[in-house]
Amino acid sequence: MPTLDRREFLAGAAGSLAALAILPDILPAAPRSADPLLLAVIGAGRQGLAAVTELQKLDACRIAGVCDLDQGRIDRAMRRLQGAEGFTDYRRLLDTRKDIGGVIIATPTHEHKEIALAALAAGKHVYCETPLAHTPEDCRAIAVAARNAGSSIFAAGFEGRSNPVYKLARSFFRSDSVRDLITMRAQHHMKNSWRVPANTPERERAFNWRLDKELSIGLAGELGSHQFDVIHWYRSAYPAKIRGSGGVRFHHDGREVADTVRVDLEFADGVVLQYDATLANSFEGRYELFCGSNASIKLGWSHGWMFKEADAPTQGWEVYANRQQFHNDEGITLIAGATKLAEQGKLKEGVGLPHSPLYYALADFLTSVIESQPPACSAEEALRSTIVGILANQAVRTGQTISIDDSTLKAS
């Protein structure tokens, strides 16, 4: 672990005082605002509709517009909304609805740049799904525009940074709980074709951009970048070398985008993240794992655990912590708001997140807008993790080792 983090730990914790004392104690309160912020969701596919669902739980905003090139998708979104206006052109939305304060961009990745730049130019706050874009050039254009956007907030959708379980586990990680980091592993396994149904050939092509070799940044980019961002955020470091491989192992339907990939991200200190993703098997789903000389931390989206080495020092709070058995290993459940729940005798009820990670990311976006605070994930941070994802996809496609230097991950 870098020395900076040890200092951070020593400054933050008084001796062996329970680590919980320095941890975020409660789940974040939902943002509040006297007048709900009017939002538009641009892109009403899977991710856009998920945003619609989560935004409706947040009283600080109201969805006033939905935009998609496809009328059928607009109709589907409208069935789930009250009082929203549908648009098939985002420019008309930006031109005519001056009352809309912010937009959620959930279009295909390669369309982010054009819409993000137009929305920022129109003075809107922007929440942009990630990966940020499909090329480093587009990423840089977005980051520059976000930097020059004045009072408009630009938040990128790497949700890990808003996830209460991930934030809690990060405070353990950065206060030296794992001690010397030995290795890291992450995966995203699912049984899914990645194919989106459509009833015309044009729509079929447009909807299935993730399977289009020219536009898609593959599993390493579309899925991996989210998990790489968690690693980058935890470590405050970026890989120096990327190796990759992959192919079509299961979905033999003519696709050229690999359905199974393997990537190694090697950091300057020699620690390697072993990453794999597949669309052919769902075993163990999605997780990130940090293995250190004192403990391992496993993050599984809505849950987090710590596995202690037998010779690691015990901390007071572990005595009443909630535990879960995984074959031969016992995991201490990392629960957001554990101290408060323990006082109420409700520790078990706190296991797992009450909402989806997207909810917390959107709630953070609203809080940033209402309180003029920096976003949980800035455009520059998103640029770095996205470019790592794009390069990882290149490594998968070419089989070559890719080196990353300081300039690769700079915004300009």
Place this chain on the structure above:
Amino acid sequence: MPPADVLDLDRAVLPGWDGREGACVRLGVAAMGTRFELLLGGEDPIRLRGAGEAAIDEILRWHAMLSCFDKGSEIARVNEAAAQSPVRVGPELMRLLLACQRAWEDSHGAFDISVGPLLHAWGLREPPLSLDEARARTGMHQVELDATAGTVRFARQGVRLDLGGVGKGAALDSVALLLREAGVTRAFVHGGTSSVLAIGTPPDQPAWRVRLPSPPGLDLPPMDVDLRNVSLSVSAPSGRLSRDGRAHVIDPRRGGPVEGSHAACVVAPSGVEAEIGSTAMLVLGYRPRLSPTCRTFMAGPAAWKVEGEDDADLGST
């Protein structure tokens, strides 16, 4: 909870179609306390799989909306906070709640999504609750739905809404729309075999045929039911066991178990109507007020009582 195997799916449905003609894609997902299975037919297995996966996402979305165990679900938020102040819900949940309230009125209280407290009182759920308290907490008259504001409010503490079977029906209605939009013309989808959506027919067959077995304790011949562009729901007490190990259906009107009801099945234009119908019929013991195109099947001591159209193709739902 519906019984696990009211419908004899593998013996009744699948032999009708082994995928020799055109493509046949079979997918499954665990959701809403049961397992959903999808059987999709057509020309192109690649597109069918994509459509089936989108349908699974849709089922999971309804699960996330209606799960009583998921603290972030819309219904959990309503149950937790609606006694203190009105809770805003999305239009889909509001439409479903309005339909349930209408059904409660139409069935004179036999169909009641607020029956939960009584299940605790009769030992069908933990923790136990006194019968008087459970009776006081039950009844849709205590649920105020403001369709204009999109809010739900409870008149008293302790009211709990549980969409159970009708939630599965709503999910299947949503799936029907999605599959039709994706151009799927042949599909059989079921949740736990007690909620069924049938789109089109298997190739060269007049309908999807399912078989209702005799309810436990009766010796009825199995009842074959043909389905084409309709939804089906079966309700039976055999899935609900109380502390004494006996199966019960609770009559929300009287606050106690129903005697003598074995199984009720409704075939209707929509899943929501089928679920409401079968639940109400099991409690009432006779065919409730339903649209005329509905077919109903009621297990009696000696025979199935069948009412409604013989072979209605109800068209696109």
